[in-house]
Amino acid sequence: MQAYKYSLIAVLFLLFSCSGGNSTFASEDSGKPDHSKWTELLQKHVNDKGFVNYKGMIQDEQKLNAYTEDLSGNPPQANWSENEKLAYWINAYNAFTVKLIVDNYPLESIKDLNPTIAIPTVSTVWTKKWFQIGGEDFSLDKIEHRILRKDFEEPRIHFAVNCASFSCPPLRNEAFVAEKVNEQLDEQARIFINDGVRNKLSKTKIEISQIFSWFKGDFTNGQSLIEFLNRYSKVKIDDTAKVDHIDYEWALNEWN
Template sequence: MKKQLIIGLMALVAVEGFSQDVTTFFNKADAFFKANVSNGLVAYSKIHGNQDELTSILKIAKGILVSKDDADVYQAFWINAYNLSVIRGIVDNYPTNSPLDNAGFFDKTTYSLAGKQITLNDIEHKLLRGQFKDARFHFVLVCGAIGCPPLINKAYLPKTLNAQLETQTKIALNGSFLRVNTKKKRVQVSQIMEWYKEDFTMNGTKEIDFINTYRTEKLEGKYKLSYFPYDWKVNKQ
């Protein structure tokens, strides 16, 4: 009986510790984004000059364990971890004109997160896109470039995640992600929709259908769709 009680207390402490770590991670990430992101642009020079807070947050993220069984916590954690790790990568190579100027930025450099040594590509393609069929990820994972959807100045949180995914997708598809010529019935979209076409055409839908789900001004009739070049310049303030 005594042994069972001790085991139960240990489990309770572990759960409480896990909960506190996750809460601390989200709180610190939220404060970090608020302090260093404005209008989608990141204060890399400022962060480079004082890296303590970023290092502290990623140290917390290293010891957190998340399960896809709790999808909101899992997705929110990995979205924030991705965006923070991109900032870490830019800062580690600062000054830099583009993430692509640094060999292996997305597919070779690894980060210690949630008990894993993992690349940015692994987070995006294996842990998020590979586990959940949700094209909205493309509007919240920010690759450190101007061509990406804008980085928000707050953390993605489990309790608000779906609303945040919806909001960012609407902002992108009603903003600079599309260039619409209504007279000629033409629409140019970011190359993201070309690179990940399968994500935007799931269940037999077309890219225009996906766009119209989130557009305030619908693309009525037959539009010719093409893609404009991605801007890989770093998204610095």
């Protein structure tokens, strides 16, 4: 009896462990979401600076909901390519973020949706599980940290996911797609790093986004942060350049 109890505990622990962030699902019935639905909305309601016309999105709420339902019902499968999975999860993060704002509009900042007592990494708007993918409860944090960062180890995702705030990298006005996701990520990196408002770069001194502080380890895997920046920067930065960080502005990334 005692051995059976320990075996049962072990099985339950294994099942619980496997229920964490995973970029693929076991279902064989789902298809692939139509990301052109997302591109249609983005091109209509996101300007060339990456700001969002949320009032316009509200007018197209039915189309937005149709796309997020498409994402929910068609999660990544084991036979998808890595690029298909990567594009899916970036689009899912961005689409559900926009839906979150649309569902709670008007507001001045996504942080207005934090619980009264917000505990970083424990109880915030990003940790709340409020939507489903493949029948599983999800939060925005789960997509970003337990799937995108953990499964793909791709630092450029930080320039692709958008947190609906002024200091975030711009929301791309087209969906990410497997066929060109690497080119899209490279372009997002170049746009953000060379954005003179969010990053001020010179040869001997740089003032950069807090993103490079919060996720420094993602950018310095086998290289220095300045080496990473120099891959995309128009200004070639000295290895000994002084590094400061710019305060993050959480005002809504709204295009009026």
